[in-house]
Amino acid sequence: MKGLIFVFAMILVLGSCKETTKNLMPGISGKINQVLIIADKNLWDGNVGDTIKAFFGQEQDGLPQAEPVFDVLNLPEMYFDKNMKGHRNVLQVVISPSIDSAYVQYVDSPWAKTQKYIKIAAPDKKTFFKLFDENKLTILGTYAKAERDRLVAIYKKTADSHIFNLFKNKYDILLYCPTGYYVNKDTTNFVWMSSETTKNSKGIIFFTEKYEHESQFNNVIILDRVNEELQKYIPGPRKDSYMALDLEVPYTAVQYQYNGHYAILFRGLWTVVNDFMAGPYELNVVLDQEHQRVIYMMGYVYYPNEEKRDMMKQVDAVLNTMVIDFKDKKEVKK
Known part of the structure; x- marks a missing residue:
């Protein structure tokens, strides 16, 4: 019986620690409606970067003048340190022959509260373009909903x-x-x-x-x-x-x-x-x-x-x- 009580107590402590850790996470950084693209210069300056910029830079509907759906900011992976990891919307692109199986990964709040982190990994550019085309609307919707949810949360408090x-x-x-x-x-x-x-x-x-x-x-x-x-x-x-x-x-x-x-x-x-x-x-x-x-x-x-x-x-x-x-x-x- 004492053993069960101890296990139960430990579950409560660990659960409390997780909640405390979550509450202690820093707030997000970066401008609203902005996506930080983690991609090395050779990718960003080529057709991979052009594809990403064209997609997020498409015109927001319903406005009298042309404005992009999202602004994009590029950062090579070597500079993606603790000072930048709190950005509100992060899209990381990794293209390497060492990647056995291409994937798209969605992570909520890895480094900051309400943060959206998405990673696209592919062994080559052809696979990346296919993966990006198949998932780009979901990616866009994820960031757009996150921006709205952040504002809604603020408005409910104020x-x-x-x-x-x-x-x-x-x-x-x-x-x-x-x-x-x-x-x-x-x-x-x-x-x-x-x-x-x-x-x-x-x-x-x-x-x-x-x-x-x-x-x-x-x-x-x-x-x-x-x-x-x-x-x-x-x-x-x-x-x-x-x-x-x-x-x-x-x-x-x-x-x-x-x-x-x-x-x-x-x-x-x-x-x-x-x-x-x-x-x-x-x-x-x-x-x-x-x-x-x-x-x-x-x-x-x-x-x-x-x-x-x-x-x-x-x-x-x-x-x-x-x-x-x-x-x-x-x-x-x-």
């Missing part, structure tokens, strides 16, 4: 209590909107919030309607419906001016599951009718079957003549803090 309680009590939704956002308009079923500086603006627009027919998820009907609400509630700076989705420019629309709920994600450009303001937007249209309603949650950015990718990622993260199904109905943020 959520504005007034906005949180407004959505919970009035709309039966949890929304972790960070401090710095203020409610500009709150009507029966419409909320407009924004975070303003002298140089730029980020905004969140929310409204709902009763779900009656599947035609409500027709792309054209959705965009027209949103424009009705924008014209009604979001005025522009000049007389007779108002916000609108720009239907004259291309947009993307993707069907997917938002935490188990049928949804469509739109990305495109908004404009101000009778004025010159414009910028990118992201729109989530989600079917809430339990409450028989359609939820419209839109984020936008205004930052004239400047890059907007990172700000849109911040808005995207706010949209993705929304929780429709939650158990603790009594939760209130103070």
